[in-house]
Amino acid sequence: MDPVTQGVLGATLPQSTAKAKTLVGATVIGGIAGMTPDLDVLIRSSTDPLLFLEFHRQFTHSLLFIPIGGLVCGWLLHWLLGRRLRLSLKQSLLFATLGYATHALLDACTTYGTLLLWPLSDQRFAWNTVSIIDPLFTLPLLVLLLFGLVRRNPRCAQLGVVWALCYLSLGALQRERAEAAGWQLAQARGHVPVRLEAKPTFANLWLWKLVYETDQHFYVDAVRVLGQPKVYPGDRLRKLEVVRDFPWLDQHSQQARDIARFHWFSNGYVAVDDQHRVVDVRYSLVPNQIKPLWGIVLNPRADADAHVAYFTERDNSPQARAAFWTLLTGQDQAPVKGMTDK
Template identity: 60%
Template sequence: MDPLTQGVLGASLSQSVSKKQHLVIAGVLGLLAGMAPDLDVLIRSQSDPLLFLEFHRQFTHSLFFIPIGSVLCALVLHPLIAKRCGLSFKQSWLYCALGFSTHALLDACTTYGTQLFWPLTNERYAWNTVSVIDPLFTLPILLLLVFATLKKIPWMARIAFLWALVYPTLGMIQRDRAEAAGWQLAQERQHEPTQLVAKPSFANILVWKVVYETEDSYYVDAVRAGTSIKIYPGESVAKLDVDRDFPWLDPNSQQAIDIERFRWFSNGFLAKHPSDEMSIIDVRYSIVPNQLDALWSIKLSPLATADTHVEYNTHRNNTQASRQLLFDMLLGL
């Protein structure tokens, strides 16, 4: 989730249990601690572009790390901020722990994948109920926190946290409706999917991207789950077959290893780029939900040495045309 949402959610929980005289400082500690786990984005390597994919939402986002992460936050924030406001270290740690504890669970509500139980498992949990940015989720929490802080009313923070529980629940209902529509569409096409997922499109829980896998292909479609279901048929692409698509690739090379790392990150949803024969895309994400215009990919090179990593690329096709297509779907056009 975006840093603002992570921060205000952490602040809403810490303010919910605070006394009136501690409302502001509780909110500040919850806000900063709620954003702290995303400091893992600093773990990067110039020589290994996929390293950050392995560490983002890993140990800092594990539920087992909450006691450690919250203590670290308190050790930094208590002498800098809270001690001057009259809080004990125990109080500072409590507010930091509450803020820190919200982060990983909120990230798991998105589609990216969060390693909630690392180091016991590196499975990435993605409940696909909220987009990584969604104003309808964030703005009510923010506004309620502003009023709670200005008026010194903790119960408004509690309402904010309640909204943070209600909205993903609505997203779960919408996700299930979109998945049901996807299964029906596959049946009409006489396909038997081996797996099917529905993910919210950008900044809403009305229009969903449905991706399903058959024996040899991926199909992407958009579903508008309003008062009635509307389908926007999309595109398909052959599943990645490394031996077929890259017959020159040494299976013991670093590039071959990187493909498997990228496969783990993408939950296996990999395909050869439709217009770039040296690139592999993550089929799950695009601005327009019924298109294969991937948000990120890796690029191989037949000239690379055995120990050379792949190239990692991001694609932000946030053009006026793509925004208009998504907006039309939101309107049901």
């Protein structure tokens, strides 16, 4: 999630365990430690544009790395801040480890994918229960955290922990409702999906992006699950088949290996939306559209050892924002009646 939320949750858990005299120190140390795992974004390469995709949410986000990350953060933060905040080294280590531990688990609740079991597994865990930015989750946590600081009372943070668990549980419930609507939609279209996922859209738990896969296509729709589920029409795109879509590509080239890397990062939700662009169909601002936020571009004239190019796109146009708002607020739009493969 965003750094602010990671810091707030990272501070909340240690504060909930602290006594009055250590509460400020627990909040500061835990908050900083809670943001630290995202320092992996600094791992980049000027020659390999996909390197950061492999390392972000990798070893620093592994459950096995939590004790190491907590100890390193705790030791450094103790000498920088902990002594001034009247914490013992043991307390600094404890509060830092608690703060650090919240980070990967919260990231796994989003849609991006987190390598919780690295190095034992390269599976990207994405539980799809909360948007990567959600003020409805963050602001109550922040208010309770600040109240706890002012009152020097850990009960406010304890309420914050309860709030976080309840909100994420509600997200899981809403995800199940959205996916149930997605399966009904696919059945109405005469499809038997290979897999289907629902992902929360920006800053809410009632408008969801549906993505499901058939033998030939990816289908993208939106569903609003505030009250009776309402499904909105979407797009479809043919699945990537490297040999068919890029017949000129040397399968032993670096670009072919980069396609495989991007395929892993995108959990297989990849398609060609332009002659030489491979995109991640899971993300778009308007949930029933396929307007990818990122992807890779191949070059037919590149050398065998040349990497692909990586691109990002953000459609923040007034039209896109208006379309998102229409779906978010449930304004009239005819639900999908049915669709079949062509």
